[in-house]
Structures are given as structure tokens and as C-alpha cells.
Amino acid sequence: MDSVTGKHRAAGPAGAAARAVGLFKQYGEGETAVTALDHVDVEFARNQFTAIMGPSGSGKSTLMHCMAGLDSATSGSAYIGDTDLSGLRDKEMTALRRDRLGFIFQSFNLVPTLTAAENITLPSDIAGAKVDQEWFEEITSRLGLTNRLTHRPAELSGGQQQRVACARALVSRPEIIFGDEPTGNLDSNSSREVLDILRTAVDQDDQTVVIVTHDAKAASYADRVVFLADGRLINEILDPTIDEILATMAGIES
Ligand SMILES: Nc1ncnc2c1ncn2[C@@H]1O[C@H](COP(=O)(O)OP(=O)(O)O)[C@@H](O)[C@H]1O
Numbered sequence: 001m002d003s004v005t006g007k008h009r010a011a012g013p014a015g016a017a018a019r020a021v022g023l024f025k026q027y028g029e030g031e032t033a034v035t036a037l038d039h040v041d042v043e044f045a046r047n048q049f050t051a052i053m054g055p056s057g058s059g060k061s062t063l064m065h066c067m068a069g070l071d072s073a074t075s076g077s078a079y080i081g082d083t084d085l086s087g088l089r090d091k092e093m094t095a096l097r098r099d100r101l102g103f104i105f106q107s108f109n110l111v112p113t114l115t116a117a118e119n120i121t122l123p124s125d126i127a128g129a130k131v132d133q134e135w136f137e138e139i140t141s142r143l144g145l146t147n148r149l150t151h152r153p154a155e156l157s158g159g160q161q162q163r164v165a166c167a168r169a170l171v172s173r174p175e176i177i178f179g180d181e182p183t184g185n186l187d188s189n190s191s192r193e194v195l196d197i198l199r200t201a202v203d204q205d206d207q208t209v210v211i212v213t214h215d216a217k218a219a220s221y222a223d224r225v226v227f228l229a230d231g232r233l234i235n236e237i238l239d240p241t242i243d244e245i246l247a248t249m250a251g252i253e254s
């Protein structure tokens, strides 16, 4: 046990699965320029579940997208492990995203013409990597998808589609899994299932998970909640309770 966080491993450059250093992101130029990230420094420790919260427009998606190599910062650095994303060429970035990261989006982002099983193995198939069959079976069984693997997304409920997206993110055992409001389109039962899966991935499989959420209940599954406002990191809570999260959010929004 770590005395600072109360759980898991301590954060530190050597132990960080991902980190931002002076991350600055501006959209547009001149008078209409918007500062989405105002020099953010943050570390996401390995084997931790972190939730990012903050008011709408506070920079949550921008932070996640810059840290996951889906968008590039104006200045500053984003690291996955020891790899500085700003130093990568397009091809290297594509390979890094494919081999080292998992993504879960609010809108599931499944390929409609492929079955659930094909969607889950698609990134590995594109990479020409072999899927660990035993792990595939373990993950899909844990997610309650065993009898749904031949179905296409349109034949699945929203909750089932998001569980397929979770399986797709987990099957290659990436270094870190990012989710931008992964439960944003789900009812409370399906949300709970997805959050339980992510919690288990951290507790049982030594995964690292970072999600953006505006839901205090979802954030309470995390080991740590960091709060953004106006593109700045302004607060954090370790081992958060729903009440602590709600109180902090109320303080930010008032
Ligand atoms: N593509 C874009 N072009 C211009 N402004 C953007 C773009 N994306 C985001 N922004 C602005 O950047 C700020 C942060 O946005 P975002 O990261 O999406 O916030 P959040 O996810 O917390 O709601 C907001 O002011 C938003 O309007």
C-alpha cells in the first residue's frame, strides 16, 4: 500500500503511465483564440483508475485527446510512459495508439458491418497481431458477451455495444485505457456494468484507466478524481466518495 494514495502504487515520473508537462492548447488565433488547456501538469499513475471532472468546456476532452495522441497540443508535452508524443511522426503515433492505448468513446464507435467479435479483434487484426484466445474468452465472458459475439452493433443494446467497445479496448492489454464519457449514453445499469469492468481491469489485471465523466457516481469508482476549470487543474480527491465529489463540483460551479 502506498501511504499517499492509500492504494496501489505512488505516482512519479518513473511510475506514471501517462503525464502532461505544461500542456497548452489554443484553438484559433488572435481575438477569437480559445485557451482550452492552460499549462496543465498532471500524472496518471500506473495501475490507478483516475476520473477527470469539470464544468462543460473546461478542457476535459482536450486534455484526454492530447494525452492519447488524438489531438496535438500547441505547446508542452504529453507522455505515454517515457514516450513524448510531440516527438512522434504520424506513422509512429498510429502505431503507438494501436499498440499501447485503448479507447472507449461515448458513442461506442463500433464498425456497423462487423460482428461484435470482429469489432473486438479489429485493432489487433489491422496490426497483424495475434489475439490471445484465452484472454479474449475471459474478457468477453466477464462482459457477458459470449452469446452476442456473432451479432452486429445494430442488433445490440447501447449497453452491450459499450461492453463490446470495452472488450476491444481491453483485449490487447494496452498500457493505458482512456474513456471520454464512456457511460455518457448509458442507463444506470449499463453504466454500472461498464464501470465495474474498468474497476476490475485495474484491480485484477493491473491496468491503468483514465476516464472523463460528469457523473459523480461514475467518478466514485476511481481511485482519484482530478478537477479542471478553465483549462487548469484546480483540485483533486483521492479515494473519493460521491458526497466529496458533489461538494467539490458545487464549489467549482458556483
Ligand atoms: N475544435 C475546436 N475548435 C475551437 N474550440 C474548441 C474546439 N474544441 C474545443 N474547443 C473549446 O475548447 C474549450 C475546451 O473544450 P473541451 O475540451 O471540449 O471541454 P470539455 O470536454 O470539458 O467540455 C471550450 O471552450 C471549447 O469550446
Ligand SMILES: [Mg+2]
Pocket (backbone or CB within 6 Å): 060, 061, 062
Ligand atoms: Mg468533453
